[in-house]
Amino acid sequence: MSYERFIAWRHLRSKRTSFLSTITIIAILGVFLGVTALTSVVAVTGGFEEAFRERVLGVNSHLLVIKYGVDFRDYREIQEDIEQMEGVTATSPFVLHEMIATHGNVSAGILIKGIEPATAESVSDIPKYTLDEGAVAQLEFERFPPDGQVAQPKILLGQSLAERLGAEKGDLVQVTSPLESLDPGRWSSKGSSPSSRQFEVAGIYRSGFHQYDDRMVMVDYQALQDFFNQGDTVTGVDVRVEDVFAVGALADQLRRDLPEGRFRVMDWRQLNHNLFTSLGLQRLVLAVLFCFIVLVASFNIVCILIMIVLEKNKDIAILKSMGATNWGVMKTFIFQGAVVGFVGTVTGLVGGLAVCLGIKHTSFGLDPSIYMIDHLPVRIVAWEFLAVGLVAMIISLLATIGPSWWASRLNPVDGLRYD
Structure with missing residues (x-):
C-alpha cells in the first residue's frame, strides 16, 4: 500500500x-x-x-394507414402491398367512429372500433387482455349470411366502461350514432333521426390503461359497415412491425410508396406524441x-x-x-x-x-x-x-x-x- x-x-x-x-x-x-x-x-x-x-401497443397497432375521405375500398390491395415490405409482420383493416353507448338509464360516449376478428390478434394484443377466453372470435359478424338470417352483432367493452354502464357478458347495449349514413349519396337536406342498434356484450377486456378501458369498444368491422349502410369500405389499415423502435423509417417508406396525397401514415409515437x-x-x-x-x-x-x-x-x-x-x-x-x-x-x-x-x-x-x-x-x-x-x-x-x-x-x- x-x-x-x-x-x-x-x-x-x-x-x-x-x-x-x-x-x-x-x-x-x-x-x-x-x-x-x-x-x-x-x-x-x-x-x-x-x-x-x-398498453398503447397492446391495444393498438404499431402503424396506421388511413385514406383521406370515406371511400377506402381498395384496402385489400393496400394490405397486400404493405405486407410485402421488409419489417412488416401483419396487417388488418379497421373502422373507427365516435358514438354513444346506453345500458339501462346510463349512457356514455365511446370510441367504437370495428376490427377483423380473424386478423386482429396478429396486429394487437387485445385477446390477451380479455377476461373471457375467445371473446374476440365471438365478435365475428356475417353481413350477408347465406340463409338471410342476420345474427345479433356483438361488442367487446372495456372494464371501466362496463362498470360505468353496469353491463355484463350477455347483456344488450344500445349503440347510437347521430349519423344515419356515411354514404354521401344518401345525404339530404331533410332532417334525419340518429341511427341506433343493439349489440350483445361478448366479453370485457382490461388493458390497464384507463383511457382505453373507459372509452374504447370493439366490434366486427362488417357490423359497423352494416350499421352505417356502407359498402365494403374501411377507415384504415392497422400494421404491425418487427421492431417498434424502428417504426419511423418504415413509416417514411410507406409515405413514399403509397399514392401521394391520398393516405396518411402515423406511427404509435405520433399517435401518442404528447403523452x-x-x-x-x-x-x-x-x-x-x-x-x-x-x-x-x-x-x-x-x-x-x-x-x-x-x-x-x-x-x-x-x-x-x-x-x-x-x-x-x-x-x-x-x-x-x-x-x-x-x-x-x-x-x-x-x-x-x-x-x-x-x-x-x-x-x-x-x-x-x-x-x-x-x-x-x-x-x-x-x-x-x-x-x-x-x-x-x-x-x-x-x-x-x-x-x-x-x-x-x-x-x-x-x-x-x-x-
Whole structure:
C-alpha cells in the first residue's frame, strides 16, 4: 500500500474506537440517500414510460394507414402491398367512429372500433387482455349470411366502461350514432333521426390503461359497415412491425410508396406524441433535480476534506518537509474523498435496488382516472443503475479537487512555524 492511501485511510478512521468518524458517516449517508433517490426515480419514471408503451401497443397497432375521405375500398390491395415490405409482420383493416353507448338509464360516449376478428390478434394484443377466453372470435359478424338470417352483432367493452354502464357478458347495449349514413349519396337536406342498434356484450377486456378501458369498444368491422349502410369500405389499415423502435423509417417508406396525397401514415409515437413527450421531459427534469441531491451530498465531502486539512496542517507540513510531493499530498486527499463517494454510491445503488424491488412486489394502487394506469410501475435496467453510479462517482471526485489542491499548495514553513 502506498503512503498516500495509508495516510488517507488513517485520516478516515476515528480518533476513538469507531471505524469511521461521525462526519464521515454523515457524508456517506448523504451520498447514499442521493443515489438511492436518483435510482428509484429513474426506475419509476422508466416504468411509467414502459407501461404506457405496452398498453398503447397492446391495444393498438404499431402503424396506421388511413385514406383521406370515406371511400377506402381498395384496402385489400393496400394490405397486400404493405405486407410485402421488409419489417412488416401483419396487417388488418379497421373502422373507427365516435358514438354513444346506453345500458339501462346510463349512457356514455365511446370510441367504437370495428376490427377483423380473424386478423386482429396478429396486429394487437387485445385477446390477451380479455377476461373471457375467445371473446374476440365471438365478435365475428356475417353481413350477408347465406340463409338471410342476420345474427345479433356483438361488442367487446372495456372494464371501466362496463362498470360505468353496469353491463355484463350477455347483456344488450344500445349503440347510437347521430349519423344515419356515411354514404354521401344518401345525404339530404331533410332532417334525419340518429341511427341506433343493439349489440350483445361478448366479453370485457382490461388493458390497464384507463383511457382505453373507459372509452374504447370493439366490434366486427362488417357490423359497423352494416350499421352505417356502407359498402365494403374501411377507415384504415392497422400494421404491425418487427421492431417498434424502428417504426419511423418504415413509416417514411410507406409515405413514399403509397399514392401521394391520398393516405396518411402515423406511427404509435405520433399517435401518442404528447403523452410520450411529457413522460420523457418529466423523466429528464426529475433526474436532473435528484442529481442535485447527490451534488449537495458532495459538499459534505468538501467539508470533510477541508476539516481534515485544517486539522492535519502540521502533518502535511511534516510530510512535505520529508520529501512528499504536491501530487502525493493531493492524491492522499483525493483518495479520501473517493472512498467516501464509492461507499456512498455502492450502498446507494443497493438501497435503490431494494426500494425498486419493494415497489415491484408491493401493490401501490393508483387512481386510473388520474394516472391512466392502476399501479405504480418500475423498470430495473442495469445500465441505468451503472450510469447513476458513474455520475455519483464523478461528482464525488470533482468535489475532492478543490480541498486536495489547497492541501497540496500548503507551505511546510507555515505549518511548522509555531512548533
